[in-house]
Amino acid sequence: MSSITTDQGIVHYEVYGRGRPVILLHGYLGSWGLWQDTMNYLGRYYRTYALDFWGFGESDAKRGNTFVVQDFVGMVDQFMEQLGIVGAPLVGHSMGGTVSLAMAMQHPERVHKVVVIGSPIVGSSLSFLLQLFGIRPVGFVVYTNLWAFKLSYHLLAPFYSRDKTWTTMMDRDVSRTKLEAFFLSIGSLRQTDLRSSLNKIQVPVMGMYGPKDIVVHPAQWKPLKQGVPHARIEIFPEAGHFIMLDAPQRFKETLHDFLGTPISSPSPAGGASTGDQLPSAPASPAAPVQPPNSGPLSPSSSNQPQPPR
Secondary structure, eight states, X not given: OEEEEETTEEXXXXXXXXXXXXXXXXXXXXXXXXXXXHHHHHTTTSEEEEEOOTTSTTSOOOTTOOOOHHHHHHHHHHHHHHTTXXXXXEEEETXXXXXXXXXHHHOTTTEEEEEXXXXXXXXXXXXXXXXXXXXXXXXXXXXXXXXXXXXXXXXXXXHHOSOTTHHHHXXXXXXXXXXXXXXXXXXXXXXXXXXXXXXXXXXXXXXXXXXXXXXXXXXXXXXXXXXXXXXXXXXOTTOOSOHHHHSHHHHHHHHHXXXXXXXXXXXXXXXXXXXXXOOOOOOSOOOOXXXXXXXXXXXXXXXXXXXXX
């Protein structure tokens, strides 16, 4: 378990693997734990970093209690600055993908590639329930009655993800989410509209979307493609919002293929694809990433990649 101290609070992160850096960003009500399987795979080829946004997972609540998308963009910039990461690909799920695109617009020198997974380009694409969470009185009532919220997504779990461990992951992450982050972050995301600025993005972009997504409208790949014509779009017919859980093998292979494509090579400019993209043969396997233990946050003291403890 590692952390950095910023002027706005402590940021928790996990790091694994060797090679060029890749940064993984979770979504609303999530944490770095979503990426454990992805880190095990990518860690054979890259030095992977997965961090918890302020107010989520094991990171502190941000000083000043503002948890808008722009705050998270600044947080990623600070994170890269403090760890000496000059530039890296950003891989973001849901809200994390929106943050990744905003980073590419505002800090293009830091972002080599962007991958978005089930991410909203326009906030109105969020489900009606999530949009309600962004209204302070509603969000407060839901947060103070988390048992009812947890019961609802347990009952609807098969519609959210095919993975049987999804509810356990959600229970852990929802319980760690701070009150202000619970409704302020989704309220900010609800008001976000990236369409007018997408044409600023010059780096390679890939969007992954699942037609069974009930959290973000699955057709959000269309405004992404319209705003970033060179974007590669991958559709996972069997998946919903959590593509890395619903179609893990194809997800990892497609991600590795995109990250490994030289930047000088143009990205496919065609429409949405449903074909598998196969990576080159993997290097020698690394030890698997293990779930974190609760405990005090402490800065990383070694330059050698270690599996998160």
